[in-house]
Amino acid sequence: MNSTIYNPNRTLNSSAQPRLILSKALTSCKTPRDLKQLHASFIKTGQIQDPLTAAEVIKFCAFSSRDIDYARAIFCQMPEPNCFCWNTILRVLAETNDEHHQSEALMLFSAMLCDGRVKPNRFTFPSVLKACARASRLREGKQIHGLIVKFGFHEDEFISSSLVRMYVMCAVIEDAYSLFSKNVVDFDGSCQMELDKRKQDGNVVLWNIMIDGQVRLGDIKSAKNLFDEMPQRSVVSWNVMISGYAQNGHFIEAINLFQEMQSSNIDPNYVTLVSVLPAIARIGALELGKWIHLYAGKNKIEIDDVLGSALVDMYSKCGSIEKALQVFETLPKRNAITWSAIIGAFAMHGRAEDAIIHFHLLGKAGVTPNDVAYIGILSACSHAGLVEEGRSFFSHMVKVVGLQPKIEHYGCMVDLLGRAGHLEEAEELIRNMPIEPDDVIWKALLGACKMHKNLKMGERVAETLMELAPHDSGSYVALSNLYASLGNWEAVARVRLKMKEMDIRKDPGCSWIEIHGIIHEFLAEDDSHSQAKEIQAMLGEMSMKLRLNGYRPNTLDVFLNTDEQEKARALQYHSEKIAVAFGLISTAPKHPLKIVKNLRICEDCHASLKLISLIYKRQIIVRDRKRFHHFEHGSCSCNEDASTMLNKIYRKKICVADF
DNA sequence: CTAGGGTTAG
Incomplete structure (x- = not known):
């Protein structure tokens, strides 16, 4: 690192200004420029030599203006940083989202130990452990655990909770749990009254860390159990659980918990909002x-x-x-x-x-x-x-910005080339890219094969896909669609039979609709809703009115091997239709209905919803997994979409479901 | 000077 840290020949200038004035000066900095000006004046007056000033500037750089490099530069120029300064830079580095910075924190910590002029104190270890936790550095974490015992800090509640955090984040759940149990205070015991505020807070933190750890390991159930069991909750407990649900795809649960939080009279804070918004989205x-x-x-x-x-x-x-x-x-x-x-x-x-x-x-x-x-x-x-x-954006990314393309970028390029009909080039890109292709990227190519009716390449790609992800319904569905688009029904049947043999089923469709601020979730053929009877009646009415208006079920995309009547019934109960039925009976006339579906909307529902928007004079907006459809006056905003155009041309033959 | 957070191809 920088040798000036270790330069012992300089002396301290102790012209310290009161801290209050200092932080006032710092908070008046609105731009990085202001900060640099203030820093310059500190250098001129020599005030930067004061460890307290330097630490404040470092903290401000890192947390308010998020300029880690600048913060580090200031630290490196300090002739004789005191413990407070070391702690500050360690905390700054540990709290970034960058693994390099976290590793740097560990290196710096070992430099601190080697330097020997400053001993780590009880504020040093939480930061260092945090760096281990975030970078999953178990080996270093264990060594530091040893040091903590050696220094006699293992009783400190901040440090023990940081230790739990380190173990939990390094996926050593047993060690984490045993430390957690050792340190957690039993609130059911008679000692409750004697617990001071600090101890109670520490206890809540310990629980929060444990819950957060379970969440990060993807064990949401255990996390929720802990959350339910914990004797006291803080706003952070709620936030951890809400973001835990949201980040693991349990969006409804995240929102429900958010609403439960308000019923419990806990005020959401900034982090709550940031945590729940992705679920809402x-x-x-x-x-x-x-x-x-x-x-x-x-x-x-x-x-x-x-x-x-x-x-x-x-x-x-x-x-x-x-x-x-x-x-x-x-x-x-x-x-x-x-x-x-x-x-x-x-x-x-x-x-x-x-x-x-x-x-x-x-x-x-x-x-x-x-x-x-x-x-x-x-x-x-x-x-x-x-x-x-x-193409030009892609090469700009690599050549100018110097970003390593990820599989997603190659995926976009394959999609881009494939859609435009450059199928060979797309396939070549997959074969030549330095990353192992995944099922998603092959699926993009398969989609393009279907779009351009390239059966030869399509079959080859589908074969690769089935090897790569033999139990994923997507490749079978895509191949079946490709055969269907060419009118090869025999081959379609073969694929479906194979699916049946391997017990592969299409992902269940699922739709949501928000009515008066409450989100209702429907699966296909779902009759579990509390107003199931009314919904059924409405579905019956809809189906009758649709038929009176000349609609015929498009059963080609029903994936079950059943008779026609069964198929028509299954179509009637697609989740988006149930959601629409519920929306129609739950809202005032003319109120637009907004529905979200987890899969792509099927062609039958697409056609039905067009008519329904006309019959019931409603605007219906459906967001499927890819895009938005605005149904109004009998038509949909995506009408000009290329795939729909194809469907129009091949209306009689095409099996539309793009899933 | 403990704990929690945002964007991601088809």
Whole structure:
């Protein structure tokens, strides 16, 4: 590292200014420029020599202006950092999301020990353990555990909870649990009254860490059990559990818990909002999302770049691209993730031009695009068929920005080339890329084979896919669709038979609708809802009115091997239809219905919903796993979509379900 | 100077 740390020949200038004035001066810094100016003046007056001043500046750099390099530079220039300074830089490095910085924290810690002029104190270890935890460095973690015992800090409750955290994050759940049990205070015992506030808080933290660890290991059930068992909860306990659900795909549970939190009179804070918004976005619960936005405003919760990114994503995934843009434009600060969110939003809504415009604006704003921004821009190009633009963005990413393309980027390129008909080039890209291809990328190529009716390549790709993911329904469905698009029904039957033999079933379809702020979830053929009877009646009415209006069930995409009547029945009970039926009986006339589906909407539902929008005079907005469909006056916004055009041309033959 | 957070191809 930097040798000036170890230079013993300089002396300390102790012209310390009172700390209050110092932090006031720091918080008055609004831009990195202000900070650098203040720093310059500290250097001029020699005040930077004061460890307290330096530590404050380091902290401010790292946490308020998030400039780790600058923080490190200040630390490295200190002739004789005291323990407080060491602790500060260690904490700064440990709390980043960057594994390099966390490793650096460990190296710095060992430098601190070697240097020997400053002994680690009880504030040093939590940071160092955090670095081990975040970087999953069990070996170092154990060594540090030894040191802690040697220094006699193992009784310290902050340190013991950090130890639990380290073990839990390094996936040594048994050690974590035994330490946890040793340290956790039994609230059922008579000692409860004697516990002081600090001890109680420490106890809650210990539980929170344990829950967080279970969540990170993907053991949501154990996490929830602990959450239910814990004697006291803080707002963090709720946040950990909510984000745990959200990050493991249990969106409904996350939202339910968020609502339960409010019934328990715990006020959501900034982190709560950031944690619950992704779940709201994925479910498409616009009303709840708007409420969150309002709540932040009312409760003076600052909408910064982080919360702003979550809001932009939520509005876009809930169908309000305009609102997403509006939030984006009013943000005081935008980082690479914020830009990725808006670019991804435009991509999802098929607005390639806006995506490109914003990609250029990002560069003008002095932000370096991250890998996710490139995923957004490449998928926008792909949807719009902008092959040359896509290629140029890809090479820009590699050659100019120096980002290593991930499988997602190759996936976008395969999709881009494949859609445009450059099938050979797409396949070559897969075979030549330095990453092992996954099922997703082969599926993209298979989709393109289907689109361009390349049976030869399609069969070859499907074969590879079935080897790669033999129990994934997707490849069978895609191959079957390819045969169907060529009218080869015999081959379709063969694929379906094989699926049956291998007991492979299509993923269950699932739809959500938000009514008066409550989210209702429906599976296909679902009759578990409390208003199941009314819904059934409505479905009956819908099916009758549809038939009176000339609709005939399109049973080609029903994947069951059953007779025609069965198939028609199954279609009637697709989850999106159930959600629409429920929406129709639960809302006032003319009220638009917004539905989110986990899979792609099937052609039969697509056709039915067009008619339903006409018959019931409702706007119906369906977000399927890929895009938005706005049904109104008997037509859908995606009408001009290429695949639908194909379906129109091959209406009689095509088996449409794209799943 | 313990704990929690945002974007991700088809």
